[in-house]
Amino acid sequence: MAAKMDNREVAAILYEVADLLEIKGVGFKPVAYRRAAHVIETLTEDLAKVCGRDELEELPGIGTHIATKIREILKKGSLAYLDRLRQEVGPGVRELAGIAGIGPKKAMVLHQKLGIDSIDALEAAAREGKIRIIAGFGEKSEKNILAEIAARKGRAARFLLGDMLPVAEKIRSALALLPEVRQISPAGSIRRMKETIGDIDILAAAHEGSAEAVMAAFTSLPEVDRVLGSGPTKSSVVLASGVQVDLRVVSEEQYGTALQYFTGSKDHNIALRRRALDRGWSLSEYGVKETKTGTNLPVTGEEDLYRMLGLPFIEPELRENRGEIEAAEKGTLPSVVPYDAVRGDLHLHTNRGDGEDPVRELAAAAKARGYGYIAVCDHAESPGIPRGLNPEKIAQQQKEIEAVNRELDGLVVLHGIECSIGPDGSLNLPAKVLGDLDLVIASVHSLLRMEAKEMTERVTAALHNDHVDVLGHPAGRLLLKREPAALDLPAVFEAAAGLGIALEINGSPSRMDLPDSGCRKAREYGARFALGSDAHASAALRQMALAAATARRGWVSADEIVNTRSPADLRAWLGR
DNA sequence: GCCGTTTTCGGCCCGACTGTTTTCAGTCG
Numbered sequence: 327m328a329a330k331m332d333n334r335e336v337a338a339i340l341y342e343v344a345d346l347l348e349i350k351g352v353g354f355k356p357v358a359y360r361r362a363a364h365v366i367e368t369l370t371e372d373l374a375k376v377c378g379r380d381e382l383e384e385l386p387g388i389g390t391h392i393a394t395k396i397r398e399i400l401k402k403g404s405l406a407y408l409d410r411l412r413q414e415v416g417p418g419v420r421e422l423a424g425i426a427g428i429g430p431k432k433a434m435v436l437h438q439k440l441g442i443d444s445i446d447a448l449e450a451a452a453r454e455g456k457i458r459i460i461a462g463f464g465e466k467s468e469k470n471i472l473a474e475i476a477a478r479k480g481r482a483a484r485f486l487l488g489d490m491l492p493v494a495e496k497i498r499s500a501l502a503l504l505p506e507v508r509q510i511s512p513a514g515s516i517r518r519m520k521e522t523i524g525d526i527d528i529l530a531a532a533h534e535g536s537a538e539a540v541m542a543a544f545t546s547l548p549e550v551d552r553v554l555g556s557g558p559t560k561s562s563v564v565l566a567s568g569v570q571v572d573l574r575v576v577s578e579e580q581y582g583t584a585l586q587y588f589t590g591s592k593d594h595n596i597a598l599r600r601r602a603l604d605r606g607w608s609l610s611e612y613g614v615k616e617t618k619t620g621t622n623l624p625v626t627g628e629e630d631l632y633r634m635l636g637l638p639f640i641e642p643e644l645r646e647n648r649g650e651i652e653a654a655e656k657g658t659l660p661s662v663v664p665y666d667a668v669r670g671d672l673h674l675h676t677n678r679g680d681g682e683d684p685v686r687e688l689a690a691a692a693k694a695r696g697y698g699y700i701a702v703c704d705h706a707e708s709p710g711i712p713r714g715l716n717p718e719k720i721a722q723q724q725k726e727i728e729a730v731n732r733e734l735d736g737l738v739v740l741h742g743i744e745c746s747i748g749p750d751g752s753l754n755l756p757a758k759v760l761g762d763l764d765l766v767i768a769s770v771h772s773l774l775r776m777e778a779k780e781m782t783e784r785v786t787a788a789l790h791n792d793h794v795d796v797l798g799h800p801a802g803r804l805l806l807k808r809e810p811a812a813l814d815l816p817a818v819f820e821a822a823a824g825l826g827i828a829l830e831i832n833g834s835p836s837r838m839d840l841p842d843s844g845c846r847k848a849r850e851y852g853a854r855f856a857l858g859s860d861a862h863a864s865a866a867l868r869q870m871a872l873a874a875a876t877a878r879r880g881w882v883s884a885d886e887i888v889n890t891r892s893p894a895d896l897r898a899w900l901g902r
Numbered sequence: 903g904c905c906g907t908t909t910t911c912g913g914c915c916c917g918a919c920t921g922t923t924t925t926c927a928g929t930c931g
Contacts, residue, residue, distance in 0.1 A: 354914060358903040389904050427920085429929045462928085466921060514931090527931090557919055560931095572931080574918095587916095592931070599915045604907080610916050 331374070336399050337367035339408055340392070345420050346411040349430040361387040364593055366396075368648045370847045374400055418443035426474050427467065435460065449475050477564070484522040485569055486805055488835025488872055491516065494526045497547065497571060501528070504543055506536035509581050513588035514572075517642045519875035521838045522805055525570040529588050531581035544573045580612050582627030587611035593647035601635050601651070643878040648846075662878040667890045670699035671870055672796065673744070673767060673832065673858025678723050679704025680713040682863040685723075685730050685739060691864035693737045698893045701765045702727060703742035703858075708754045710772055711746060717759045724762075738893050740764040740900075744798055746771045751787025753794070760793035765900055767830065767858075769798030770811065778812035785813060786821045795900060796856045797822055799832040799839040807836065819848040826902055828856035828888050831880075833873030845880020855887045 340363035348356040382393040422433035436442045457468045494512045514527030541561045545553045554562040562572045576584040602609035614623045629639045637654045644650040653659040675681030692700045707714035742765035745753040768788045802811035832839045859869040884890040
């Protein structure tokens with residue numbers, strides 16, 4: 327029996343087919359395979375279920391041929407067509423195309439002329455000066471290849487959004503001070519608030535003829551380690567931290583369409599361009615023009631552009647071509663939670679637990695942010711958990727919170743706890759203690775590699791504990807470090823929704839958990855969400871933005887989130 | 903290989919930058 331294939335594994339096979347076809351020089355098929363792969367990758371339902379209903383061909387981008395191949399993959403766990411392509415193209419060629427500056431064409435040439443089939447072989451050939459003699463390559467390309475191979479050895483492939491937001495803001499604000507710069511904004515995946523990003527994109531509008539000055543200022547910023555390229559509209563640099571930053575400069579008139587264009591995603595933009603083509607227009611970063619006459623149509627900004635295409639404004643966080651354009655067209659796009667709609671933070675750690683600051687300080691910082699309440703949720707004592715609280719310490723914390731609440735006006739501190747879910751679904755505090763607390767978060771902190779069935783039973787059992795209010799970081803992933811736990815999330819969503827338990831959206835930069843795709847799926851079950859920064863210091867309260875961004879990317883609206891409610895309504899929900 | 907308020911055949915997103923070239927292909931986003 328073949329191993330069960332999940333959507334991501336099926337998509338990976340189709341992506342590889344697309345790459346290999348492209349290396350072979352086949353036209354258009356790669357686009358088709360890539361589109362199908364993307365549809366599958368972003369599908370919220372298990373592909374095997376769609377296949378079981380015989381509805382594969384109804385998915386956009388999937389026709390009879392690709393559907394047949396998907397059925398083979400689901401049945402056998404492999405695809406004969408791919409195996410054949412691998413043999414034809416040769417091993418390692420796809421890997422070569424992953425080097426910056428080498429694409430499918432050059433990878434194939436390197437393989438055919440020099441027999442290069444790995445990055446190591448490429449490096450050796452470049453060192454020996456064998457590459458410069460091939461037509462289409464030169465000394466410069468050889469040097470660039472070596473530089474790129476050296477650079478990628480010490481560089482992370484992707485970066486955490488939470489780490490990069492301050493970096494982007496620093497560059498943005500430095501360039502905003504230039505007299506030539508009229509408008510400036512982050513763009514790309516950082517503006518879409520994607521959990522991890524590959525590079526930082528920044529877009530600026532400058533006075534006519536002053537782009538060069540802006541570029542010169544950009545490439546000579548103190549954080550810049552090396553300049554990859556610089557022209558009048560586009561420059562790329564690498565910072566000392568290894569992250570690449572791209573700056574584009576356009577005129578003020580072009581800023582709106584350019585901001586839309588450079589925010590992406592690529593797939594969202596391609597879909598929009600198709601839409602423009604249907605209307606007889608051609609869409610680019612510089613505006614909209616009539617295909618036939620070449621006349622430019624005036625566009626005042628992003629909102630205007632979407633309006634021209636017959637759509638309401640689509641928030642940047644939604645622009646992933648995951649059905650947002652179709653939903654916008656039908657008017658079924660939810661109004662996603664505004665960042666300022668969050669009225670309190672439901673997951674904070676204090677210095678009695680493994681946090682840094684006392685309750686009083688956290689409360690002051692929360693009040694300064696305009697919150698009406700916070701929930702202090704230190705860890706309950708448990709093996710492997712640093713500085714967990716036992717019942718005695720919980721009682722002491724209760725006195726501290728009562729004192730702070732007496733002093734404070736306009737902010738309520740709730741006394742909560744973050745319990746660990748044991749292997750059998752039990753919690754590590756007795757019911758008597760839990761019953762006295764305002765809010766109980768239950769989270770899995772150990773044995774994350776359990777089998778899916780066991781893990782699902784474990785989490786579901788914990789949800790049936792009468793005292794649990796919130797399921798903490800439900801997927802159990804650590805971004806760039808650990809894959810999500812094997813867990814039947816839809817089953818968990820259904821149970822949580824039925825029991826009135828909220829799913830946490832945790833704003834820790836390495837968690838952002840429940841992930842956006844999970845949020846979207848959970849909404850189908852009528853689930854409720856609780857946003858928490860998981861701050862371990864008052865400065866980290868700003869991590870709430872990462873939680874809110876995840877909710878937005880998951881199409882979650884304010885009324886589906888418990889901590890957009892007033893203090894009284896939140897209390898009512900906690901006492902449900 | 904997919905798809906259709908111009909199409910069941912003939913299209914398939916668009917422009918900048920680089921390095922190699924004497925006018926452009928390849929790559930990238």
